[in-house]
Amino acid sequence: MPVLMTSDLKKHAGKILDAARLKPQYIFRDGRLFVLAPIEPNAGFNPPEGHFSEAYPLDEERQRLEKAALKVPQSPKR
Numbered sequence: 001m002p003v004l005m006t007s008d009l010k011k012h013a014g015k016i017l018d019a020a021r022l023k024p025q026y027i028f029r030d031g032r033l034f035v036l037a038p039i040e041p042n043a044g045f046n047p048p049e050g051h052f053s054e055a056y057p058l059d060e061e062r063q064r065l066e067k068a069a070l071k072v073p074q075s076p077k078r
Contacts, residue, residue, distance in 0.1 A: 003028050 024037040
């Protein structure tokens with residue numbers, strides 16, 4: 001596994017990003033190892049609507065509450 005230094009990243013950012021499209025690139029900085037790899041925009045699990053409806057049947061009130069909750073902006077507290 002070839003490991004790049006931060007100075008390599010600065011000098012050759014375009015080439016390294018192009019290489020990361022094909023396989024992960026490893027970058028070493030301040031005693032820590034970082035991985036540069038592409039991800040899919042929606043890499044999280046997003047089941048289709050109703051996917052778990054048989055496993056977890058919801059009454060109408062619960063469905064209304066869950067749909068309303070989806071409209072509320074979600075963000076982590078920092």
